[in-house]
Every structure is written in C-alpha cells, then in structure tokens.
Amino acid sequence: MPRLAVVSMVDAVSDDLRQRLFGGELRGGAMLTEADVAGHYDIARPTAKAAIEQLVAEGLLDRSVHKTARIPVLDARSIRDIYDTRSHLEGEALRRLAALRLVPEAARAANADVVLAGALGDLEIVEPDMRFHLALVDALRSPRLSRMYGSLVNEVKLCMAQVQGRGLLSVDLIASEHANILDRVASGDASGAVEALHAHLEHARDLLMTTLSSQQP
Amino acid sequence: MPRLAVVSMVDAVSDDLRQRLFGGELRGGAMLTEADVAGHYDIARPTAKAAIEQLVAEGLLDRSVHKTARIPVLDARSIRDIYDTRSHLEGEALRRLAALRLVPEAARAANADVVLAGALGDLEIVEPDMRFHLALVDALRSPRLSRMYGSLVNEVKLCMAQVQGRGLLSVDLIASEHANILDRVASGDASGAVEALHAHLEHARDLLMTTLSSQQP
DNA sequence: CCAGTATACTTGTCTGACAATTACTGATCT
C-alpha cells in the first residue's frame, strides 16, 4: 500500500506552482499577483498568499512588502553564486565520500537515467541530472545539508526552464563526466573528484551563461 | 539618515519570537499554539499563524499538518548534524579564504568581542562567537551560502539557549582557537585552518552534548 | 487494565471587509 502524503491546500498549490515554474509556463520577470493565483486555482486569496510566501522563502519568487511577487530573472551574478555554492557544498561532500570510498548506488542509477533521457529532450535531462548530484549529497545522510542542496537544485531547475535549452546540452559529455567523478570517489581520490566536479559545474555554468547572454538582448 | 526597515506585523512577531527562543524564555519541548501567539501580541490568529510558519520554515519550530507547533528539543542526532554541516560549510570557506590569504576584518573584531563578552556570562558569548564564524562565511560574498550558514547559526543559538550554559564555556580557549584559525588562514595554510576549525567545532559540540545528556534525565 | 467512544481543543480554509501602500494615469506648469 502506497504511502499517501496528506497535504494542505496551500502545499498542493505551491507544489503545482513549482512545477509550472520549472516547466517554463511561468516566464522569468512575470508578475504573479495573489488574485491571479487565487483565480487560477479557485481558492481564497489568503490561501494563495500563503503558497506564494512559501515559494518566496525558497527563493523561487521575489517579493518585498506590499509589492507584487515576481518570477526572478536569473542574471549572471545569481548564476555564478548558485554554481559557486553548489561547488562548495558538493565538493566537500565528494571529499567525504572519497574518504569512505563510498559510491552511492542512487547516483549510478541516476546517471543511467541521464543517458536514457537524452533521447527525449534537454529539459528531460535536467531531472535525472539533478537527481545524480542530489544523490551524492544525500549519501552523507545529513538532513540539513540535503535540504540546502535541494534548494539550490530548485534554483537550477528555474534557470534551465528560463534558458529553455535548445540542444545545447551534450548528454554523452555530461554522463561521462558524472562517471568520471564516481570513479575517482571509488578509488579514494578526493582531490581528483573535487577537480572533476569543479570542471563539470564550471562547464555547465558557462554554457548557461553564454546561452543567457545571447538571448538577453 | 538611517536606513529604516519597513517590516510587516508578521515579520515583527516572528523576530520577537526568535529572540524569545534564543533567550530561553520559550523552553524546548513546549507547545506554541496559534492562539497563544495571537493572544500574547494581541493580533489576529492568521497573523500569528504566518509568523509561526516562518519559523517552521527556518527549522526553529517543528510542526506537521493539523498539529500544534512545538519548540524542538535538540537531541544528539540533531546536534551532530548541525555541527557536521557547520564543518562542511565553514571548512570549505576556510579553504577558499586561505587560498586568498584573506582574513576578514569583521572576524577579528568579533573575536575581540568574544573576550569582552566573556566577563558578562555564557549566553553573552554566543552572539560574538557566532558573529565570528558568520564573518568567515560572509567574506566569500555569497548570498546563498551566507543564508544557509545563518540558518545553522540560528539553530546553534537555540541549542545554547536550551543548555543555558552554566560556566562551561572557556572564553580564553575559544578566543585562542579562533585566533589560531585566523593565523593559519593568513599564512595560506588551508588544511591547517580546516583542521583547527574541525577541532574547534568538535570541542564545542562535545561540550554541548555532554551538558545536554547530563541534564536530560 | 485496555479498548473504544465522546468531547474539547486546535488547525485549515473561507468570506468579506477595510486600511495602507504601490503603480498608473492624466493634468498642469515650465
């Protein structure tokens, strides 16, 4: 019997908004009023307000007091910060995994899914890709660390939705870089694994930033 | 002309609740109903609810759907996770600072305040101590990283309030360990700085855990 | 003493409302 999650209306709404954000239906820079949300889901405005505030707390929406929520436009500085922080968290995680020579099974599985998803389209790669990286962090079994990395993953998904990757992701390259990282962890080569991760993330980040700057004007 | 922060009622309430949590007025394990908060500040229940939900999102209160919010009792596992995650974030930060030989001025100043606060009492040490560690992270100028570390700091403050440190903190030892860390950063000794940090945090954590276990039964 | 039910308490959500703030539009003046 499957475990059913009892969610409140607010959670259901914020979940769906998240999906619409990641799917690109809600474009960067667009305004999102409480009345819009309330009308779209046919709920009361306070309920919509609470859902919006959840997303603001996660960094998936921008808002200050008395102003309409806006879907953030991720500029170069934000992307740099997101990827620097990813390197920061995940790099140290790899050091620990390498010290234990622990290769998370979930990471291997996720990387296999990356290859499978490659045939479907760029946006489909994002999910298993993120799952790979999250699996590395989750392997340390630290709830707080996983939560932090999860919030970064959400921001990356928002990035990906905004650039709407048009065939710019090379699945084979990504998968081989992932495999390389796992190999170095397995052999206990901590600094090598960190190096490989940094290169991998820098690669992804630069691709993102050049794509973004080319479609900005 | 000073920068005035326009805060909503909800923010003001959650700020004050935070202070009461850190001050130990609200003890671990205690229940905090929406009606309690609403009555205490003479505000409407929805407003109290929103303030509580902010704190839940920060991890400063526990709550699941349809249940009364509870002030978390930080057990050994939580403390271990908090300090492991601190090591994780701050250790990597030290590596970067050491590579730049960058010693944040704010960290020096905070450590000086630690010594000054030592004469006042244990709870007074906590603030400059946390400011020292936060200054190290802030020096990297990463908004996301600072936010993450800040949430850990808040949890540590909650810990400290719960053990109500009774003369168990040795100010001189803390300050000298801090100074040691800064020295190693200044000399570019990355792994030495990380080592010193790990020892420092492990020290603090063990003190916290033994104190906690002795007053638990 | 345990199980099941009944009651009180608490939270989730809604409707409707008003105040405070922001964004926009139009008129006036240089």
Next chain:
DNA sequence: AGATCAGTAATTGTCAGACAAGTATACTGG
C-alpha cells in the same frame, strides 16, 4: 514637448468571524 505632481485604480497587509476537519484527552464500558 517633457517633467512634475495629484488623484485614481490595483494590490497587498491585516483583521473579524465562521465552519469544517483533524488531533488529543477524558471518560465509559468491558
């Protein structure tokens, strides 16, 4: 014409009160 200011519309912040739904506790019967 362009800029500045006032007034209006739109939006958010907060409230009161209400009801449904879920949780916790006490009480009763076995």
